[in-house]
Amino acid sequence: MSEIRTPLAVHRTVLAVDVRGFGDQGRNTPAQVAVRAGMYRALERAFRAAGLSWRECHREDRGDGVFVLAPAETPKGPFVETLPRALVTELRAHNAKHPPAEQIRLRMALHAGEVTFDDHGVTASAVNLTFRLLDAPAVKQALAESPGVLALIASGWFFDEVVRNSAALDAATFRPVRVAVKETDTVAWISLPDHPYPPAAEQAPPAEEPPSPAPAVTMTATNSGRGSIYQAARDQHITER
Template sequence: MADPVHHTILAVGIDGFSSFDRTNLHRLAQREGLYRAFQRALAESGVAWDHCHQADFGEGVLLLVPAGYPKAVFSELVPDALTRSVADHNSTHRPPERIRLRMVLHAGEVSYDGYGTTGSAIVHAFRLLNSVVLRKRLAWSDSDLAVIASGWYHDEIIRHSPSSGCYEPVVVQEKETTTRAWIRLVGSAEPDYRALG
């Protein structure tokens, strides 16, 4: 087994993907929209899709970014670019094919084997992505994207950035995990931190 490798960990999932009122054809259109929007947002932010390890998980995609990319790119540039791309998709699709996304930002050591990747950092990222608190915040908003950042990612990256005022602290309690995280709603429900100087 190879030694663990440090990555920025980014995962995006389609909210409500398994809803009963969606058919498989609707879900295929949603997945196409997700991949197109995500790849475009990364390209606009200067991140090469092919430089990253990708893993599909049905309703979304896990992206492991090499350590050479500045982590601030993923909290400062990617969310706005992704929201614009999602809006473009939604403007040309019927309601069951439209997408709202949850996104997680974390970083840590990842182990590779012949089947893919694993590591406690990935487990932690998915606990945040699938947390009840994140799902509820998105459901109660009119935003197309809800971002949740781990405590580590917030303290080391976001806290020192212009967008720090857009994130709200929350407590995540999922399975064996109880931790502090930070949520940002991107879109019309987002506060205008630029107006604060």
């Protein structure tokens, strides 16, 4: 879909996905073509199953992934309530019919914010943050260690505004992680839609007070929810003060 170009920033839900191991030696060009076709087919079908309009979204190809901007009037809930499970279903159906080199496992990042369109595409700090989340070592590790096909990472804003307020989700199955990639240093939240973390007994506090500069830590919280990297950062900050 072509967006109307305007010098004014407009609000969008920002979604990006990336295929794990797309450039592995075991994937030749025909395998990569099959993976890309399967990825797009899975996304289109998952959007439809989630009640989201793929056609009305602005989309940009990233070779081993896709970048999507949903219109401001599109509800954000389905992006975490129904889209991930629908995408898991489509990915599993694809993988069941294809050899290992053509199978797909995805990372997905979610955020929202103001973006500006120009003659070449879009630009915004919200877009930059989404791609930093997608590249975070923590979400790559989460997917590598999961037997599932999808790992989701949501920004702190998306978690606080959408996940925490959803009647269809258990926010306690998300885990906080520190994301320190390039100029970004923030707290985000990871979930594994097809192999969810057990509900945490205690959730880390919201990222209202940023931690003091410290060596980047990218491990997820323990299954019990205690000892999260965010809580550790807060404890260190308190001690140093």
